[in-house]
Amino acid sequence: MDHWRNWLGIELSPVSTKEKLLSMLGGFLSLLALVAISRSVLHLSGAAAVIASMGASAVLLFAVPHGQLSQPWPVIAGHGFSALIGVACAKWIPSPEIAAACAVGLSIGAMHQFKCIHPPGGATGLTAVLGGQAIHDLGFRFVFQPVLANALAMVSIAVIFNTFFPWRRYPAFVAKRRVAKAEPSHEAVVAALRSLDSFVDITEDDLIRLVGLLSPTPAAGNSAPRSERSDPPPAVPASLSGGSAGSAAACRD
Numbered sequence: 001m002d003h004w005r006n007w008l009g010i011e012l013s014p015v016s017t018k019e020k021l022l023s024m025l026g027g028f029l030s031l032l033a034l035v036a037i038s039r040s041v042l043h044l045s046g047a048a049a050v051i052a053s054m055g056a057s058a059v060l061l062f063a064v065p066h067g068q069l070s071q072p073w074p075v076i077a078g079h080g081f082s083a084l085i086g087v088a089c090a091k092w093i094p095s096p097e098i099a100a101a102c103a104v105g106l107s108i109g110a111m112h113q114f115k116c117i118h119p120p121g122g123a124t125g126l127t128a129v130l131g132g133q134a135i136h137d138l139g140f141r142f143v144f145q146p147v148l149a150n151a152l153a154m155v156s157i158a159v160i161f162n163t164f165f166p167w168r169r170y171p172a173f174v175a176k177r178r179v180a181k182a183e184p185s186h187e188a189v190v191a192a193l194r195s196l197d198s199f200v201d202i203t204e205d206d207l208i209r210l211v212g213l214l215s216p217t218p219a220a221g222n223s224a225p226r227s228e229r230s231d232p233p234p235a236v237p238a239s240l241s242g243g244s245a246g247s248a249a250a251c252r253d
Helices: 002-008 017-040 053-063 072-092 096-113 120-130 133-138 141-163 186-195 204-214 238-252
Strands: none
Touching: 017 053, 017 141, 053 072, 053 120, 053 141, 072 096, 072 120, 072 141, 096 120, 133 141
């Protein structure tokens, strides 16, 4: 069972009912506010009012507000670059199938290049190609309205909503962090991960590996046990090491 759980990537880190309800409430209120802003302020309606990929962004912003993929720059730039690429592909590539594939592939490349990976951005690029005539009629205006307008509104709503709950840090920059004084044990890392009353977008194994890489003791990028490090071990008294240890020390010298 553990094998299949690990293979499927099922995360067992518990999240409280309160946190789940807040995530649901945030998603509900954000989309409600987004529709209201689009209709009353931007005077948009139908498919041009709110793009479907904003639903995916809401999941990240309110269920994983501390995740790297949920931060303001990935949300705004990820959607913006993807929309720009999607519109260009829709205009200049005759085949809809090839245009759709290019829109997603190039969007991923742009998000990597500009350090703004945001998975819903891929859906935004795809919408620009396959969204129908209403989207195509907007041309490059689609990038600004509704895409960037939606993205900016979503980030603003997330900032306001998460401000009311001290443990929901958004953006992550505003969170106060305490510097660890010593390397934590594996058990301490796992306990700390599970004690966070929020969904964490990293597995326990990856977090433990990250702590090991950041530790000053192991060699950089080397996950080998400490006994296999390249630096020489400290000298051992002859009374404890015996003749063979002394010979080995002489060879090293």
